[in-house]
Each structure stands twice: as structure tokens, then as C-alpha cells.
Amino acid sequence: MVSSMTQTLQLDTLEMRQVYAKTLKELAAADDRVIALEADLSSSMSTGRLKDEIPNQYLNLGIMEANMMGVTAGLSLTGRKPFVHSFGQFVTRRAFDQIFVSLAYAKLNAVLVGSDAGVTAEHNGGTHMTFEDMGLMREVPNAKVYEVSDAVQFAYILRKAYREGGVNYIRTIRKNAVHLYEEGETFEKAKVLTEGKDITIVACGILVAEALKAAEQLKEKGISATVIDMFSIKPLDVETLIASAKQTGAVLTAENHNVNGGLGSAVAEVLGENYPVPLYRIGVREQFGQVGKLDYLKEFYGLTASNIVEHAHKLVQRKK
Numbered sequence: 001m002v003s004s005m006t007q008t009l010q011l012d013t014l015e016m017r018q019v020y021a022k023t024l025k026e027l028a029a030a031d032d033r034v035i036a037l038e039a040d041l042s043s044s045m046s047t048g049r050l051k052d053e054i055p056n057q058y059l060n061l062g063i064m065e066a067n068m069m070g071v072t073a074g075l076s077l078t079g080r081k082p083f084v085h086s087f088g089q090f091v092t093r094r095a096f097d098q099i100f101v102s103l104a105y106a107k108l109n110a111v112l113v114g115s116d117a118g119v120t121a122e123h124n125g126g127t128h129m130t131f132e133d134m135g136l137m138r139e140v141p142n143a144k145v146y147e148v149s150d151a152v153q154f155a156y157i158l159r160k161a162y163r164e165g166g167v168n169y170i171r172t173i174r175k176n177a178v179h180l181y182e183e184g185e186t187f188e189k190a191k192v193l194t195e196g197k198d199i200t201i202v203a204c205g206i207l208v209a210e211a212l213k214a215a216e217q218l219k220e221k222g223i224s225a226t227v228i229d230m231f232s233i234k235p236l237d238v239e240t241l242i243a244s245a246k247q248t249g250a251v252l253t254a255e256n257h258n259v260n261g262g263l264g265s266a267v268a269e270v271l272g273e274n275y276p277v278p279l280y281r282i283g284v285r286e287q288f289g290q291v292g293k294l295d296y297l298k299e300f301y302g303l304t305a306s307n308i309v310e311h312a313h314k315l316v317q318r319k320k
Contacts, residue, residue, distance in 0.1 A: 009209055011176040012151040019151045020113060020172070021046040023158045024083055028054045033081045034162070037072060039065050044174065045085050045115055065090045069098035069110075076108035081162060087121070088114030088171060089130035096136055099167065104140045109165040111158065112137075113172065117147065117205060118256035119297035120173040121289065129289020135261020137169040138234050145234040147171040147204040147255070147263075152181040153231060160187070171205065178209040180229070190237035192244070196224030199312050200244040200251045204230050204263050206303075207254040207282070213305035214312065221309075223316055236266050242275050250278045250315040254308055259283035278318045280311045 014022070024047065028034040038060045042048040050058045061068045065086055072082045084091065091114045092099070103110050114133055121129040137145045144166065148154040154172060161168035180193070193208070194215050203211035208229045215225040226244050230237065245251050251271060253264040264281030271277060284301050298304050 009178050009212065012179045014151050015046070015175045016148070016151060016154055016172050016177055017044070017046040017115065017174045019154045020085070020158070021050060023155045025050060025053055027081075027083075027159070027162055028057045031081060032057065033079060035059065035075055035080050035082045037061060037068055037082055037084045039063055039068050039086045039090065041086055044087075047085065065095040066098045069095045069102055072110050073098075073102040073106060073108055076103070076110055081109065081111075083111045083113065083158075085113045085115065087116045087124070087128055087130070088133045089128060092130065092133040092136050092169070100140055104143055104167045108167070110167055111161040112167070112169045114169065115172055115174045117171045117173055118284070119289070119294060119301060119303065120175070120206065120256070122294055122297065123291055125291040126289040131258040131284045131287075131289065132261060133169070134171060134233055134257050134263070135265070138261060138266065140167060143167040143169060143234065144232070145169050145171075146232055147257075148177075148231055149205055149208040149229055150177045150180040152183060152185055153187055156185070156187045157231070173206060177206070180208065187231060190232065190240045191229040192226065192240065193229055194225060194227045196226045196248065198223045198225060198248055198250070198316050200226045200228065200248045201254060201308060201312065202228045202230045202241065202251060202263065202267055203254040204233065205256050207256055210298075210303065210305045211254050211308060214308035217305060217309045218312055221313065223313065225312065230263060230267070233263055233266055236270060238270050238274070241267060241270055245271060245275050245277050249319050252280050252282065252308065252312050252315055254282040254303070256303055257283055259285055278315050280315055282308055282311065
């Protein structure tokens, strides 16, 4: 079923970090077990005001991410509902062992939010530009991995993770996302945003908007594309993916992440085992991050509608 969405791509009025702080405050007001944890990045994620608004449910632990995971485990053991934020690379690769052993292996609950996803780190540069976080978190048994694409979706997935428990990793940008969904939309399965017969484009995060632009450009070339927002990387919506692959006969993935380990790998694994079709993965290939403006970085790493169009056209030709 094609999701309802705006016809013109515009930015959400709320930044994603404001969505996080607002949703967290609402959850904390309704449940005193909810605890917000930061590692000296509260100003970056708009959670600084929570110190005054929910003083007994807010902890800033300083620049000690591994220790923050240990505190998170302790809070979870006592029945609390911890929400943990840091930049994506710090909350995953820096604290990976603590996530794996102290949280996941111990079967505890935590919502981990990694911000400044991929190239959206911009001027924070290579050390802060994570292209591997989803790959790391996909390797954690029973962990759930999401990359959100707009404000409505982010708020929903935060609440979903709160309800379902376990270890959840939610990847996001900090600033304004493209507005895709209206209030009241649910996110239990992948969202089919357009339907076509020639190729399936599976995207997540900021690449969803690029995929929609690409679909419009492909239409001008006589190619109709299905665009799927695969916001849940793990578990993947296998049913929707395979059904679309059968309909179009070719699949292209697009992500603001390394092509290995993230969405592209997840899709390739499912198709390889169930319904092999021509496939191409748009994403970062054997590269580190760097300092730059968002538009420059997207162009440098090939994370653009034009690159999607180019490789989608080649895939369609391969089918003939």
C-alpha cells in the first residue's frame, strides 16, 4: 500500500533533535522510569532543558560513553527505561563492547540514539562521521536497528522502542529533515512511497528524499520506480522487499552509510537467499569521512538523486 505523503518535498518545522527532546519529555512525564542520559552533548541534541524540566530523570555523564553504557545497564537492571544519546560513532563504535556485553548479552533494555548520521556531521569531520554504525549494531544479537527519515517517523520509532524494550539503536540527523509523513502515520512495516514496474529503490534516512527525486527523474526517462522507505534495517521487512523485487525485477539500495553492513548488505542477504535479482548499492565505499558542507559531501560520496538515476538506468538495462 502506498503511504500518504506530501507531493512537494519540504523541510519539517521541527529539527530532529527537538523531536527527540520533546518526545523524551512526554515519555518521562508519563513514566518516571524513563531516564535521559547524555555524554556532554545535551546542547547538541536540545536535551539541556530536560535537566530543569525532569531533574530526577536526567543524567549528564560527561565525555565517557563506555561508562554511560555501564550506568545504562545498571539503570535497566533496576527497572528504569534509559534513553541514551551521543553522536553515532561515540554511542556505537566507542562503546560497542559495553553495548554487546553489558546490555545485549545481559538481555537488558535501552534505547540508543546516534545523531549526526554519516555526512550530516558536516564540519565535525572524519572522526565524527560514522559510516559503520548500523553494520556494528546489526551484529548484536536481537538488537533492533532503525534509521529515521522524518520527524513524525522519529517520534513514532522512539515510542515504539520504549514499548517493545530490548536494545534499540535509532540513527538520525540532528537538524531539519524532509517532511514525508503526516501525524497519525504508523511505522510497523516499510513504507511504500511510490509504486512502479521497472525498478525498486530501497532507501533510508536522508536518502529517502533523494530516492523520491530520482523516481521523478526516472519517470521522465520512461522508467517507473517503486520507492520504499526501509526505516527498519533490523528486522528488515522481508515481505515487502521480496514482493517488490518480484514486481520490478531489479533493486537499488541507497543509504548514508557504508554499502557493507547496513541497508545494502541487509537487502542483498535477503534477496540472495530468497529471490536473486540485479542489485546495486548506493553508499560509501572504502572511504573515511571528511570536513565539508552537506551538499558537497553528498556529491563526493555519490549520495545523490543523479547517482541513483544513473545506476537505476543501468540496472533496468541489465534486465533486458
